[in-house]
Amino acid sequence: MVELKSPAEIARMRVAGRFVAGVLAELRERARVGVNLLDLEAHVRERIRERGAQSCYWDYAPSFGRGPFRNTVCLSVNDAVLHGLPFDYTLRDGDVLSMDLAVGIDGWVADAATTVVAGRAADEDARLVRATEGALSAAIAVAVPGNHIGDISAAIAAVARAYGYPVNTEFGGHGLGRTMHEDPHVPNAGRPGRGHRLRPGLTIAIEPWFARTTDRIVTDPDGWTIRSADGSRTAHSEHTIAITPDGPEVLTAA
Secondary structure, eight states: OOOOOOHHHHHHHHHHHHHHHHHHHHHHHHOOTTOBHHHHHHHHHHHHHHHTOEESSTTBOOTTSOSOBOOSSEEEETTEEESOOOOSOBOOTTOEEEEEEEEEETTEEEEEEEEEESSSOOHHHHHHHHHHHHHHHHHHHTOOTTOBHHHHHHHHHHHHHHHTOOOOOSSOEEEOSSSSOEEEEEOSSOOTTOSSBOOTTOEEEEOOEEESSOSOEEEOTTSSOEEETTOOOEEEOBEEEEEETTEEEETTOO
16 A cells, blocks of 8 residues: 655655765765775664664565565675675775665655765776666656656666666565555556556655666575676665655655
């Protein structure tokens, strides 16, 4: 069931969104060559503790994972793209790192992701990151009252096609509010004019992610980390938005 939020409830999600955006901005600065993923995880834990917030990932145990998840941020390196478990790994020159963070504050949630390249970025990796960012921007632009989820999905897929990247539809965006995952599902490919109609009060996370040369994925033995099936590199961008009478509002804007 899709739950529409009141302006007051969206305002509370905005508080969580600003916190998520701030922590991700800090991680972007910290994710440099020579930094260990466990240090990034420790930073997020401390920031959540200081704020009195709640990690949406800690103890998370969905049907698709081998729960419970016992970290506060998803860190996915190179061919890993989603649900990456932080582990004892030191970033190397050219590593592609996707960072996904969902946090609740006073009972309301926000979720966002960003991808960076440590050190010098190969042209093809920088292009892949730009593609997910461009797809996210295109999707947000059509998230207006009267449009449909399919318009968002089609906008993401159009950008992927323009860059020549395949699209996986097993994992995509989602509704959120009091919890991290609510209806509706927001696939990364679809048909314009189809699916749930966008109305003011709808809050969703839009999250295009692409692998360079495949739309197939595999899961690590850890039961969480999702990788491209052919080992090609990946990237992931995400924002939480609210549909308002005046158009989309990005709640996780930096």
